[in-house]
Structure formats: structure tokens, C-alpha cells
Amino acid sequence: MTFTFLLGVLRGNSPISPSVIKSFECTCSNGKLSTDTITALEDNQTFIISPYYDNRDDDKPMVRVLSIIHHQKVKKLYCYFCCSTDKSVQISEALLDKHSDRFAFPYVTTDLLCEEPPDCHAEYLSVHTSPSRKTHLPLFQIQNRNVKPFSANFTVCISTMFGNYSNVLQFIQTMEMYQILGAQRVMIYLNSCSPQMEKVMLYYIARGILEVVAWPIQRYLRPSKAWHHSVDPKDIGYYGQLATLNDCIYKNMYRTRFVLLNDIDEIILPFSHMSWGSLMESLQQQKPKDGIFLFENHIFPQTVPIDRSFSDISSWKDVPGYNILQYVYREPDRPNYFNARKMIVDPRKVIQTSVHSILKGYGHHVKVSLETALVYHCRGPLQKKLPKTKLIKDKTIWKHNASLIKNVNKVLNEISFQ
Known part of the structure; x- marks a missing residue:
């Protein structure tokens, strides 16, 4: 039996600078917020778990998207930031930081490291295999941006x-x-x-x-x-x-x-x-x-x-x-x-x-x-x-x-x- 409900830096390397698209056909209002623990992208070789804001490296605050990818077939991925400031969508190519322990399996836990665009406070993002996606994308809420006292x-x-x-x-x-x-x-x-x-x-x-x-x-x-x-x-x-x-x-x-x-x-x-x-x-x-x-x-x-x-x-x-x-x-x-x-x-x-x-x-x-x-x-x-x-x-x-x-x-x- 399975529950059907939920109750519950890399130093020295940097992703490419984000490219800004002000008039992008797929606005964040079109996207559907993913509530699944695992979300498959359309290539069926990339599986998104959750994005986490990570500013522990003061010089390079980023969003770390925890994922599972095919270690050979997935070459490039892109983070689509939904900017709450001006409602634009900004795109950043992700650096694929594959975890070193794979134990010879084809799929590997991977951090998609996406540099946060300047002047773009984003609460949500999407991930895609192309920098020119124009259809609706699943949205993911960026976790750990608002730090609270230990519980x-x-x-x-x-x-x-x-x-x-x-x-x-x-x-x-x-x-x-x-x-x-x-x-x-x-x-x-x-x-x-x-x-x-x-x-x-x-x-x-x-x-x-x-x-x-x-x-x-x-x-x-x-x-x-x-x-x-x-x-x-x-x-x-x-x-x-x-x-x-x-x-x-x-x-x-x-x-x-x-x-x-x-x-x-x-x-x-x-x-x-x-x-x-x-x-x-x-x-x-x-x-x-x-x-x-x-x-x-x-x-x-x-x-x-x-x-x-x-x-x-x-x-x-x-x-x-x-x-x-x-x-x-x-x-x-x-x-x-x-x-x-x-x-x-x-x-x-x-x-x-x-x-x-x-x-x-x-x-x-x-x-x-x-x-x-x-x-x-x-x-x-x-x-x-x-x-x-x-x-x-x-x-x-x-x-x-x-x-x-x-x-x-x-x-x-x-x-x-x-």
C-alpha cells in the first residue's frame, strides 16, 4: 500500500549569465504549480524534485534544483525564473553538477545550479530542455528563501x-x-x-x-x-x-x-x-x-x-x-x-x-x-x-x-x- 497524499556550491564554476526575455509567450500565469514529489520533464530523462535557494556562497547566490537525470543523455537544461518584480521571465542555463556517487546506474542525482538573475526576485521557476520553450511549463516553488527559527x-x-x-x-x-x-x-x-x-x-x-x-x-x-x-x-x-x-x-x-x-x-x-x-x-x-x-x-x-x-x-x-x-x-x-x-x-x-x-x-x-x-x-x-x-x-x-x-x-x- 502506498500513501497517495503528502503530509508532510559549487565553488569556482558559474552558470552562464541569464538572458532576459521581456515578452515571452509562456508567462508564469500559464504554468501549473507542481505538487508532486517527482516531476518528469518532456524528455522523460529529467526528473525534478525541488528547487532550493542557496546563498551560502556569498559571491554566488543561486537556485539549486535537486533532480535525477540520465548521466549521458541529458546535456543541457534551463531554468525559467518567474520574476515577481516586473512579471518577466528570465532564463538561465543550468550547470549540471552530477553527484559523484552513481554506483554505475544510468540515472544520477544531480544539482541544477542556476544563477539567480539580477533584479529578479523569483518565488517560482520552471525547468526545460530548451531556451525557447513556448508552451505551458510545470512551475516549482523555490524553497528556503525565507529562513525561520529552528522548529x-x-x-x-x-x-x-x-x-x-x-x-x-x-x-x-x-x-x-x-x-x-x-x-x-x-x-x-x-x-x-x-x-x-x-x-x-x-x-x-x-x-x-x-x-x-x-x-x-x-x-x-x-x-x-x-x-x-x-x-x-x-x-x-x-x-x-x-x-x-x-x-x-x-x-x-x-x-x-x-x-x-x-x-x-x-x-x-x-x-x-x-x-x-x-x-x-x-x-x-x-x-x-x-x-x-x-x-x-x-x-x-x-x-x-x-x-x-x-x-x-x-x-x-x-x-x-x-x-x-x-x-x-x-x-x-x-x-x-x-x-x-x-x-x-x-x-x-x-x-x-x-x-x-x-x-x-x-x-x-x-x-x-x-x-x-x-x-x-x-x-x-x-x-x-x-x-x-x-x-x-x-x-x-x-x-x-x-x-x-x-x-x-x-x-x-x-x-x-x-
């Missing part, structure tokens, strides 16, 4: 939820853990989920904690379930995961102090701190100029539950999914393998992000030590043949037992799955 200290960005996701119990536990640790907002890009998951999401939306962005990528491209084209040769990797993470960064650029980039089966767990707030205060005291913090990802395999019972969880047995309190054994790092990290970032320090690293940003990356925190990743095993005696017992999640059990029981009392 959250921590926002968790969850990339694409797909495959009719149905791990309800772990989802509820994770949502409650996020709040215990300090999240005020969670954003999920939803492709598909089970009816029970939809009910749970609606519950959290009503509480004002969850924002769901519809992500019907399969309408436009053949999405892969794998990270690399060689594993599953489709159009784009992991249902367009990279585009959603970047969109979430820019959506929250000026709404939140920090953004966490992780999956719904991952929790960044501090060891000596009880919350992300105190953790980040400590880290920023050590690294006051840096805003990108990377945490080691550790697998807690769902194939190795601990033999322990917990009180007051009798109502959990009828809820589909895994109980994370049962999984306190983690796999050791694999020698000679890339051991992934996940991130807490100051979004204003991020230009482009990948899944496990920032591709372009301001300041240095800080690798947080395992003694400080880790990513608790409760999923299927990576090292399937590893005996239990080789696993590391790590009960950090249990220090939140009392609050977690109480909060999950409250949620289950308020949601009926009958």
Missing part, C-alpha cells in the same frame, strides 16, 4: 521505505527510541508499506512527529533494490535513496539544528550520554568548527536473540516485527571490508550527501570513536557463518529499557490492529 533540534531522515515494509514492532520501538534520544521530527520517503504500517504512520503523523513524503519512483524509472548496478541492473539504485537523502537535507536546512541520516532499522546510540543533545554538545566542544559527524555502523543480527524475558511486554506478541530488546549481540568488524558509517550533520554544512559520507560540504568530517557511540543496526546477519562465541555482547540499548517499554505500550494501547 527542531534533531530531525531523522529515513530514505526510501519500499518492498511493502511490514516490520511494525521494530518501527514503533525505533520511533520511540528516536524521541527518547531527542528527535522532534522524523521524515520518511515512502514507496510502499503494509496496511498495518500505514496505520502506525498515520498515528505518528497525527502526533506531529512524523512527516511522510510520497516517493513513487517506479512510475518514472525502474528502481533497483541493490546498491550497485552490477548486482541489480536497473535505472537507479535503492529506489532513488540518494535523491531522497539530499532532498531531506535541503528540506530541513533551516528547520533543524541537526539531521541524522540513517535507515529505519538503525539507531545512533551514545554510550556515556543519555541523549543526542548532550552527545553533540560534547562533540562540538571538541570540534567547534565542524558539523559532519560519522558513527560506526554495527550489525546486531536478528538470528541471535538473547535468552531473556522482559516484563510488561505481553501486548507485543501480537504485533508483527522484531523486538530490538532481544538483540544485544553484535558482529565484529570484518577485516579488509568497508565498514559503513552513518551520520549526524549540521545541514548547513552539507552541499551533497551520499549514504555513508558527505560528498561536498563545508569543514572537516569527524569520525566518532566507538567508545563514544555506535549505530545499533538490527537486521539480518552479514557474517552468516560466524558462531555466537565470536559475537560481542553489547547491552547499551538496555539502559533505555524502562522508558522504551512504557512508551511502546502507550502506542500499542492507542492503536488497534484488529
Whole structure:
């Protein structure tokens, strides 16, 4: 089941100067405002997500149009600025800044960098493949022009939820853990989920904690379930995961102090701190100029539950999914393998992000030590043949037992799955 509604610089390079067209047949009043998360252009090789005003480089304020394009076939694109000052349309050729992580898929997340025309305050723009388009164009509202005070200290960005996701119990536990640790907002890009998951999401939306962005990528491209084209040769990797993470960064650029980039089966767990707030205060005291913090990802395999019972969880047995309190054994790092990290970032320090690293940003990356925190990743095993005696017992999640059990029981009392 899929939601059918939404609730929720490059330095040293410059696009060409805008050319002004005062009497253009396609005025902005002709255009229809796009309300879709993904909008296909007429070439069916360019897909616009959203434009964001970006003035972090004082010398080159621009509009950064987040998009997905075919990495070879799309050569030129143009931004049509709808000037509110004199109702003219001004056109600027976009610089196509393709993200470096493409993993061999044909389609790549791309920033269309359009220099804002002088004396043209635009709230809307269109994107086209030609500088002489004369028919109606979809309009996009330029985001992030009006900056307001933060509405959250921590926002968790969850990339694409797909495959009719149905791990309800772990989802509820994770949502409650996020709040215990300090999240005020969670954003999920939803492709598909089970009816029970939809009910749970609606519950959290009503509480004002969850924002769901519809992500019907399969309408436009053949999405892969794998990270690399060689594993599953489709159009784009992991249902367009990279585009959603970047969109979430820019959506929250000026709404939140920090953004966490992780999956719904991952929790960044501090060891000596009880919350992300105190953790980040400590880290920023050590690294006051840096805003990108990377945490080691550790697998807690769902194939190795601990033999322990917990009180007051009798109502959990009828809820589909895994109980994370049962999984306190983690796999050791694999020698000679890339051991992934996940991130807490100051979004204003991020230009482009990948899944496990920032591709372009301001300041240095800080690798947080395992003694400080880790990513608790409760999923299927990576090292399937590893005996239990080789696993590391790590009960950090249990220090939140009392609050977690109480909060999950409250949620289950308020949601009926009958």
C-alpha cells in the first residue's frame, strides 16, 4: 500500500549569465504549480524534485534544483525564473553538477545550479530542455528563501521505505527510541508499506512527529533494490535513496539544528550520554568548527536473540516485527571490508550527501570513536557463518529499557490492529 497524499556550491564554476526575455509567450500565469514529489520533464530523462535557494556562497547566490537525470543523455537544461518584480521571465542555463556517487546506474542525482538573475526576485521557476520553450511549463516553488527559527533540534531522515515494509514492532520501538534520544521530527520517503504500517504512520503523523513524503519512483524509472548496478541492473539504485537523502537535507536546512541520516532499522546510540543533545554538545566542544559527524555502523543480527524475558511486554506478541530488546549481540568488524558509517550533520554544512559520507560540504568530517557511540543496526546477519562465541555482547540499548517499554505500550494501547 502506498500513501497517495503528502503530509508532510559549487565553488569556482558559474552558470552562464541569464538572458532576459521581456515578452515571452509562456508567462508564469500559464504554468501549473507542481505538487508532486517527482516531476518528469518532456524528455522523460529529467526528473525534478525541488528547487532550493542557496546563498551560502556569498559571491554566488543561486537556485539549486535537486533532480535525477540520465548521466549521458541529458546535456543541457534551463531554468525559467518567474520574476515577481516586473512579471518577466528570465532564463538561465543550468550547470549540471552530477553527484559523484552513481554506483554505475544510468540515472544520477544531480544539482541544477542556476544563477539567480539580477533584479529578479523569483518565488517560482520552471525547468526545460530548451531556451525557447513556448508552451505551458510545470512551475516549482523555490524553497528556503525565507529562513525561520529552528522548529527542531534533531530531525531523522529515513530514505526510501519500499518492498511493502511490514516490520511494525521494530518501527514503533525505533520511533520511540528516536524521541527518547531527542528527535522532534522524523521524515520518511515512502514507496510502499503494509496496511498495518500505514496505520502506525498515520498515528505518528497525527502526533506531529512524523512527516511522510510520497516517493513513487517506479512510475518514472525502474528502481533497483541493490546498491550497485552490477548486482541489480536497473535505472537507479535503492529506489532513488540518494535523491531522497539530499532532498531531506535541503528540506530541513533551516528547520533543524541537526539531521541524522540513517535507515529505519538503525539507531545512533551514545554510550556515556543519555541523549543526542548532550552527545553533540560534547562533540562540538571538541570540534567547534565542524558539523559532519560519522558513527560506526554495527550489525546486531536478528538470528541471535538473547535468552531473556522482559516484563510488561505481553501486548507485543501480537504485533508483527522484531523486538530490538532481544538483540544485544553484535558482529565484529570484518577485516579488509568497508565498514559503513552513518551520520549526524549540521545541514548547513552539507552541499551533497551520499549514504555513508558527505560528498561536498563545508569543514572537516569527524569520525566518532566507538567508545563514544555506535549505530545499533538490527537486521539480518552479514557474517552468516560466524558462531555466537565470536559475537560481542553489547547491552547499551538496555539502559533505555524502562522508558522504551512504557512508551511502546502507550502506542500499542492507542492503536488497534484488529
